[in-house]
Amino acid sequence: MFTDYVKIIVKSGDGGNGAVSFRREKYVAAGGPDGGDGGKGGDVYFFVNPDANTLIDFRYKKKFKAENGKNGEGGHRYGKSGEDLHIGVPIGTIIKDAATQEVLADLSQKGQEELVLAGGRGGKGNSHFATSTRQAPRFAIDGEKGIEKELILELKLLADVGLIGFPNVGKSTFLARTTSATPKIADYHFTTLEPNLGVVKSKAGESFVIADIPGIIEGASEGTGLGLQFLRHIERTRLLLHVIDVSGIEGRNPVEDFYTINTELKKYSEKLAKRKQIIVANKIDSMQDSSLYEELEKVAQKENLEIYKISAVTGEGVDTLLNRVTEVLKELPREELVEVKQHKIYTLEEEEPFTIKREDGIWVVDGIAVQKLMRRVNLEDNESLYYFQKCLDELGVNEKLKKMGVKEGDTVRVVDWELEWYD
Helix, strand or coil: CCCCEEEEEEECCCCCCCCCCECCCCCCCCCCECCCCCCCCCCEEEEECCCCCCCHHHHCCCEEECCCCCCCECCCECCCCCCCEEEEECCCEEEEECCCCCEEEEECCCCCEEEEECCCCCCCCHHHHCCCCCCCCCCCCCCCCCCEEEEEEEECCCCCEEEECCCCCCHHHHHHHHCCCCCCCCCCCCCCCCCEEEEEECCCCCEEEEEECCCCCCCHHHCCCCHHHHHHHHCCCCEEEEEEECCCCCCCCHHHHHHHHHHHHHHHCHHHHCCEEEEEEECHHHCCCHHHHHHHHHHHHHCCCEEEECCCCCCCCHHHHHHHHHHHHHHCCCCCCCCCCCCCCECHHHCCCCEEEEECCEEEEECHHHHHHHCCCCCCCHHHHHHHHHHHHHHCHHHHHHHCCCCCCCEEEECCEEEECCC
16 A cells, blocks of 8 residues: 555653752761663654655554663663664654644655754752752753654655556556556556656667656646645656556546646646646557647647657557657656755743733743743752742743732742742
């Protein structure tokens, strides 16, 4: 089964917690703090797997998680970092944020690997918080939580040439004749369900990859049938061969077919509609009315497009067409058709440091900086509580609460800990 679009959930590893520990050895009356730091959580990478050609494996496994970092220990022993997670995908895979549709990475090069989710940092042990006035800190920092995201994996075939046209116009027959690909060929009036790839080797020894894109039908750009799934595969091709049936056997109008397909391309993507295109007038071996081809030829002249007459069944005209395709490809540069403005790596710093809102008469303080602060507070220790208040001041939380109208006696919930406000 060919699978080219899946959603998965990916989570980077949690950082390990810092340790609260004090040196305890024989002949040492009052050893200082020696809590070690927690290990960093594992990162999540995506890489090009040369042995994969579909996303089918992701239909059965939807959740992926990197390893957590280990907790720190006494004696300044640091926790081990979690193992990074490396997820292999076929070449041509685009990774998007499912919530924002932002393209995070475009894996279109052999050997390419991209970091997408950074693991949580390990917490610091209490040895970091010793000062001249605080010689025995009884608190440490818990590790940061990993980042969890729903991602879209979308596979776009990497081909130089794309065959487009209505179902049953002879694309599969053309592919079978010109390459070693073996697509299913029959008198289908519905679209093939899977794209087919083949390598064309010219007589001069040059080669290029050609893709039989399943038949586009009217309404494809709005998602009719499997239209949108197939249109995405055309995006990466440099040249389009528009195969049109000029035999007249099935009562098709070649001119109408030409404009219908191009209308769908334009609706889907303006850039795709401007892609270099050659018209391939197929089935001339059974052509009943030459006027159908002549009308199509006039359209080609009007649209300033090249047109070639062929028979995919007998091979007539095929070599001439392939020689011209080889020449055209030499003139067409490869380009990145997916814009990745800047490769994005998710980290916790992207969030607001803190937020304050009023819920049911209670002031609720939350956010990444406040959560980080709560992880280092020992609510049973007065020294730790003093440190907590000092940090809230430095973050600007107390000042913001005053500006928002907090009054003496109001309840303030910091993450999940409630306290009473006083000046």
